[in-house]
Structures are given as C-alpha cells and as structure tokens.
Amino acid sequence: MEQITITAKIQIAATETDKVLLDETMSVYRNACNYVSDYVFHTHDLKQFSLNKVLYSTLREKFGLKSQMAQSVLKTVIARYKTILENQNEWIKPSFKKPQYDLVWNRDYSLTQNRFSINTLNGRVKLSYFADGMSKYFDHTIYKFGTAKLVNKHGKYYLHIPVTYDVEESNISDICNVVGIDRGINFVVATYDSKHKSGFVSGKAIKQKRANYSKLRKELQMRRTASSRRRIKAIGGRENRWMRDINHQVSKALVKNNPKHTLFVLEDLSGIRNATERVKTKDRYVSVSWSFYDLEQKLIYKAKQNQSSVIKVDPRYTSQCCPCCGHVEKSNRNKKIHLFTCKNCGYKSNDDRIGAMNLYRMGIDYLADSQVPDTVVTE
Structure with a gap:
C-alpha cells in the first residue's frame, strides 16, 4: 500500500460577526508567528520543547493565544525554518505577511457533515460550510485529516485540509497499457498508447490567451503606478489559477480515458527552464513559463489514485528519432511546420506525435527490463 495526500478546499459560510472574529484570530496568529520567527533567527533554536519553555507564557499573555494555538504557532514557525534550511541550506528569517491560522485536527478544529468547529x-465557535464533495471523506477508517490552514481570499474564508489515505501500489506486472505523453506549446499534450491510437490537446487558444495576458502586463508595467502594480499582481494570480485549472482538466482526462494499471511516460523536463533561455526574446514568455511541472504533478497524484504510475525518461532525441527504423537526425524534424520526415525510411508524421510514439516505446522497454531507459536511441 502507498499513502497519498490531497488537499480538500471548503468555503466557510461566515457571518459578518464571524468574519471579524476570524480576522482578529488570524491576524494575532500571524503576529505571534513573526515574534517567534525573530526569536528563532537569533537563537537558531528549533526544538519545540525549549521554545515552549521560553516563549509559551509570552504567547499566552502578550498575544492572548489559547494553549493549543500557542503550540500551533511554534510548530508553524519550526516547519517554515526547516523548509528554508532544507532548500536554501542557510538561516533566512521567514516573514509571515498574510493573516493565517494553522489548525490541528481535533484540537483547533473539527468537522462534521454539518458543522465546522474552530x-x-x-x-x-461553530460555523456552516459548503459541503459539496466532502461527504466521502468522513469515513475516518479510510481518510485521515491533517493540520489544516484557514485563509481569507477576497473576503471569503476557506479551509484547506490535507486528506491522507492508502492506495494500492501499481506493480510492473499489473501494467496493461502504456501511454507516451509529449508536452509542448503547439499541443499541450500529444499521446500515443498501446492501442496505437494518438491523441492531441491543442494549445492554440491557451497560447493566445497567455499572449494577451503578457501584452496587458507590459502595458501596465509602463504606467508605473501603485494601482497598475496591484493590477499586475491580480492578473498574475488569475492567470496562474486559470492555467492550473487547465492542467487539472487535462490530467484528469488522461487518467479517466485510460484503464487502471496504465503506465504514463513523460520526458524529464527538470532542466527545461535552462534549455529554453536560448529561445528568441519574443517567445521566451511562453517557453520559459509554460506550466509543464504543474501538469506533471497533477498527473502523478491522479494516476496513483487510479492505481496507475508515471515514469520520467531522458528527453534527448525523442523528436528526432524515427519510431519505425530508429534513424536519428536533427533535420528529420521541421519545427516551423511541425512535421517529422525520416531521412532514412521516409516516414512522415506530426513532430509532437513522433515524440509521444518514442516515449511510448521507452515505456515498453521499461516494462521489458524494469529500468528507466537513458535515451530513446538504441545502438
């Protein structure tokens, strides 16, 4: 068995009185986090026991926190510092800017099918919430709630709850279908599967909308006013939410349209940013900021939910290698018209489809020897 964690997001139905109380609690919690963060930065002490011994009374008296809230503040700050140290390997003081509140399950909050208690x-206090899609998670023999986060977005209050549950691991011997997935700009994804069927999700409308966002952002940047900067930030958030939603829909469709125990094969694009820095300046926005990683992460966890799996392989030559005869040549691919023409055997097809076909073949090779292929080329 393998554990998987998803985040359930529910909207709280708060009255004006409730909002005042929640805002005050979140603001004080944020201030307490900054107070503890400052202390930790100067002492480098990340032990809950010793921090509690020194700061507990202050958190209770100065900030008016309840006992469990004081403990949660310490845990929140410790976790933030550990993340920074792990990623940056140096002591950088985190600043808690937005009001927030981390809530421990069955201590700071509880949830039933009718009420949210905080x-x-x-x-x-007990509050109502919009419960659409939450009912299945109340079987606590299967689903476990973790430390949730209360957030305020544009006057609306949301509870983000990590929900953990077990899924059966997909073994190589169970794989019944392989899907090669080529990600790109002309097509968001091009696929090729074990039934030798190809699929495409066009990126034309997405590319156009992102170009419109980029144009609007440049116009606002030229104004150099406080209101234009606020607008730029708002536009960025809107664009990111829109793109995440598209990636959600695409990854959901990929999993839904394939059976359980499917192996999805992706190019390992971890170096895509460095690779795309060399493109023309006018194309850099689309190439560099394209959300390959977000789509990848969504596909991985959705595949696990369906007892399927994802592997990433070396992307070299996947669009230059002929899937029929194996001939590799850079000039096989005409990027301008998105056409692949093998210089050896003459096989022709869309270049993104060729990438998906080669990824599919690498998936088949993986099933044969249980090792992720280094490259599509076979000597």
Whole structure:
C-alpha cells in the first residue's frame, strides 16, 4: 500500500460577526508567528520543547493565544525554518505577511457533515460550510485529516485540509497499457498508447490567451503606478489559477480515458527552464513559463489514485528519432511546420506525435527490463 495526500478546499459560510472574529484570530496568529520567527533567527533554536519553555507564557499573555494555538504557532514557525534550511541550506528569517491560522485536527478544529468547529481567541465557535464533495471523506477508517490552514481570499474564508489515505501500489506486472505523453506549446499534450491510437490537446487558444495576458502586463508595467502594480499582481494570480485549472482538466482526462494499471511516460523536463533561455526574446514568455511541472504533478497524484504510475525518461532525441527504423537526425524534424520526415525510411508524421510514439516505446522497454531507459536511441 502507498499513502497519498490531497488537499480538500471548503468555503466557510461566515457571518459578518464571524468574519471579524476570524480576522482578529488570524491576524494575532500571524503576529505571534513573526515574534517567534525573530526569536528563532537569533537563537537558531528549533526544538519545540525549549521554545515552549521560553516563549509559551509570552504567547499566552502578550498575544492572548489559547494553549493549543500557542503550540500551533511554534510548530508553524519550526516547519517554515526547516523548509528554508532544507532548500536554501542557510538561516533566512521567514516573514509571515498574510493573516493565517494553522489548525490541528481535533484540537483547533473539527468537522462534521454539518458543522465546522474552530478554536478562536474568544473560544470555540461553530460555523456552516459548503459541503459539496466532502461527504466521502468522513469515513475516518479510510481518510485521515491533517493540520489544516484557514485563509481569507477576497473576503471569503476557506479551509484547506490535507486528506491522507492508502492506495494500492501499481506493480510492473499489473501494467496493461502504456501511454507516451509529449508536452509542448503547439499541443499541450500529444499521446500515443498501446492501442496505437494518438491523441492531441491543442494549445492554440491557451497560447493566445497567455499572449494577451503578457501584452496587458507590459502595458501596465509602463504606467508605473501603485494601482497598475496591484493590477499586475491580480492578473498574475488569475492567470496562474486559470492555467492550473487547465492542467487539472487535462490530467484528469488522461487518467479517466485510460484503464487502471496504465503506465504514463513523460520526458524529464527538470532542466527545461535552462534549455529554453536560448529561445528568441519574443517567445521566451511562453517557453520559459509554460506550466509543464504543474501538469506533471497533477498527473502523478491522479494516476496513483487510479492505481496507475508515471515514469520520467531522458528527453534527448525523442523528436528526432524515427519510431519505425530508429534513424536519428536533427533535420528529420521541421519545427516551423511541425512535421517529422525520416531521412532514412521516409516516414512522415506530426513532430509532437513522433515524440509521444518514442516515449511510448521507452515505456515498453521499461516494462521489458524494469529500468528507466537513458535515451530513446538504441545502438
């Protein structure tokens, strides 16, 4: 068995009185986090026990936090520092800018199918919430709730709850279908599967919309006003949410349209940013900021939910190698018209489809010897 964690997001139905109380609690919690963060930065102490011994009374008296809230503040700050140290390997003081509140399951918050109960500065309050899609998670023999986060977005309050559950691991021997997935700009994805069927998701409309966002952003940058900067930030958030939603839909369709125990084969594009820095300046926005990674992550966890799996392989030559005769040549591919023409055997097809076909073949090779192929080329 393998554990998987998803984030369930629910909207709280808060009255004006509730909003005042939640805002106050989140603001004080944020201030307490900054206070503890400053102390940790100067002492480099990340032990819950010793921090609790020194700071607990101050958190209770100065900030008016309840006992469990004080403990949550310490855990929040410790976790943030550990993340920074792991990623940056140096002591950088985190700043908690937005009001927030991390809630421990069954201590700071509880959830039933009708009510959301939360610990606040003025005691515990019970609130209604929009429960669409949440009912299945209340079987706590299967689903476990973790430390949630309360956030305020444009006056609306949301609870982000990590939900952990077990799924059966997909073994190589169970694989019944292989899908090669080529990601790109002309097509968001091009696929080729074990039934020798190809599929395409056009990126034309997406590319055009992103170009419109880029144009609007440049116009606002030229104004150099406070309101234009706020607008740029808002546009960025809107564009990211829109693109994440598209990636959600694409990854969902890929998993839904294939059976359980499918092996999805992707190019390892971890170096894609460096590789695309050499493109023309006018094309750099689309190439560099394209959300390959987000789509990859969504596909990985959705595949696990369907007892399927994802492997990443070396991307070299996947669009230059002929899937029929194996001949590799850079001039096989005409990028301008998206056409692949093998100089050896004459096989022709869309260049993105060729990439998907080669990835499919690498998936077949992986099933044969249980090792991820280094490259599509076979000597």
